Amino acid sequence: MRFNSTTLLLPAVLTLAALSAVSLLVGVADSEWRIMVVSRIPRTVAILLSGATIAVAGLLMQLLARNRFVEPSTVGTTESAALGLLLVTLFFPAAPIGWKMVAASLTALAGTALFLGAIRRIPNPGLFTVPLVGIMLGSVIGAVATFIAYNYGLLQSLGSWQLGSYAGVLRGRYELLWIIGILVIVSYVAADRFTILGLGHSYAVNAGINARAVEAFGLAVVAVVSAVTVTVVGAIPFLGLVVPNLVSAVMGDNTRRSLPWVALVGAMMCMVCDILGRTIRFPYEMPVGTVMGVLGAAIFLAILYRRNARVRC
Numbered sequence: 619m620r621f622n623s624t625t626l627l628l629p630a631v632l633t634l635a636a637l638s639a640v641s642l643l644v645g646v647a648d649s650e651w652r653i654m655v656v657s658r659i660p661r662t663v664a665i666l667l668s669g670a671t672i673a674v675a676g677l678l679m680q681l682l683a684r685n686r687f688v689e690p691s692t693v694g695t696t697e698s699a700a701l702g703l704l705l706v707t708l709f710f711p712a713a714p715i716g717w718k719m720v721a722a723s724l725t726a727l728a729g730t731a732l733f734l735g736a737i738r739r740i741p742n743p744g745l746f747t748v749p750l751v752g753i754m755l756g757s758v759i760g761a762v763a764t765f766i767a768y769n770y771g772l773l774q775s776l777g778s779w780q781l782g783s784y785a786g787v788l789r790g791r792y793e794l795l796w797i798i799g800i801l802v803i804v805s806y807v808a809a810d811r812f813t814i815l816g817l818g819h820s821y822a823v824n825a826g827i828n829a830r831a832v833e834a835f836g837l838a839v840v841a842v843v844s845a846v847t848v849t850v851v852g853a854i855p856f857l858g859l860v861v862p863n864l865v866s867a868v869m870g871d872n873t874r875r876s877l878p879w880v881a882l883v884g885a886m887m888c889m890v891c892d893i894l895g896r897t898i899r900f901p902y903e904m905p906v907g908t909v910m911g912v913l914g915a916a917i918f919l920a921i922l923y924r925r926n927a928r929v930r931c
Contacts, residue, residue: 630879630882630883630886631882633886634666634882634885634886634889637886637889637890637893638662638666638889640893641658641661641662641665641889641892641893642654642658642659642662644893644896644897645657645658645896655789656788656789657787657788657789659789660787660788660789660791660792661784661787661788661792661892662889663792663795664784664787664792664795664850664851665784665885665888665889665892665906666885666888666889667792667795667796667798667799667885668795668798668847668850668851668854668888669854669857669884669885669886669887669888669889670799670802670880670881670882670884670885671795671798671799671801671802671843671846671847671881671884672690672843672847672854672857672858672884672888673857673858673861673862673880673881673883673884673885673887674802674805674839674843674877674880674881674884675689675690675839675840675843675844675858676689676690676857676858676859676861676862676880676884677858677861677862677865677873677876677877677880678805678812678836678839678840679693679695679730679840679858680816680862681812681813681815681816681836681873682734682815682816682833682836682837682840683733683734683737683748683752684816684818685745685748685749686745686862686863686866687745687746687748687749687859688748688749688752688859689856689857689858689859690726690730690840690843690844690858691756691853691854691855691856691858691859692749692752692753692756692859693729693730693733693749693752693755693756694729694730694732694733694752694755694756694758694759695726695729695730695733695756695840695841695844696726696756696780696844696848696853697729697756697759697760697763697780698725698726698728698729698730698759698844699722699723699725699726699729699779699841699844699845699848699849700722700760700763700776700779700780700848700853701725701729701759701762701763701766702718702721702722702723702724702725702726702845703718703721703722703775703779703848703849704763704766704767704772704775704776704779705721705725705766706718706721706722707772707775708766708770708772715794715849716794718849719794719845719846719849722844722845722846722848722849723841723842723845723846724841725845726840726841726842726844726845726848727837727838727841729755729759730837730840730841730844731837732755733751733752733755734837736751736755737751737752760780763776764776778852779848779849779852779853780852780853781852781853781905781907781908782847782851782852782853782854782905782906782907782910783851783852783903783905783906783907784851784892784906785903785905787850787851791850792850794846794849794850795846795847795850797842797846798842798843798846798847801839801842801843802839802877802881804839805836805839805877806874806877806878808832808835809873809874809877810873810874811827811832812832812836812873813871813872813873813874814827815827815829815832815833815836816871816873819833851906852905852907853907854888854906854907854910855907855910855911855914856910856911856913856914856915856917856918857884857887857888857910857914858884859914859918860887860914860917860918860921861880861883861884861887862876862880863921864883864917864921865879865880865883887910887913888906888910891906891909891910891913892906892909894909895908895909
């Protein structure tokens, strides 16, 4: 069943606006203007940008891999970004955050390309073979990063990159997220090409599309989004996995039509998880990565159960 996206747009935007207002008001300190400008507003903007872009990166990753059960955090992309940050911190500790982002983007791009190269060497990969390969690759990269961090006393830094939290987001420490916001807009312009590429490489070539260029652009978007979010807030699991599947079930598989909704729902879900993390044990705060991990896992299991039930029918 498909719904009229125009009819649902206004309620969705109003819901996101209400959640953003709640995010601005929730906190231990009083809602003074200085607190708002320095902390609350940057935090809310960071949640909106990162939630939307992580969800879109998950959609692009699924189109590139032609598999609904992958996202940057399950194919080694986020682990590769964290490894890049670790290496820069180890060898160039005084490097500015911009250079750290570049290094994380390069390692994330290499990790994602390695995953795509691996699955394309597997003849007739099954539905669950692709995510399993990604999980194994990510585990190997994560193990290498953990080994290096353990030997050089950087486990705490590695842990902060591997578990997303907005607690440290302040004015002057979130502005890099605007870069990935721009990338999402550019991705929307190329949405039709991604839709065709998702049908298969040969199909895209026959349709007159430069498949390699579109794939390279998609890889770059996924890598940069993963690198920037890991650098600024840390990894947020399951967001890029469940949101595209939920939107696809309602809006269909047309990327141009679904991409704005993926961004909107991703921002909403990330906002809900952050608010829950700040209120469940108030005045203490749970990392948004922990809350999203629990909620995302439950949603993912529901998606699998529904898919299996439909297959049996």
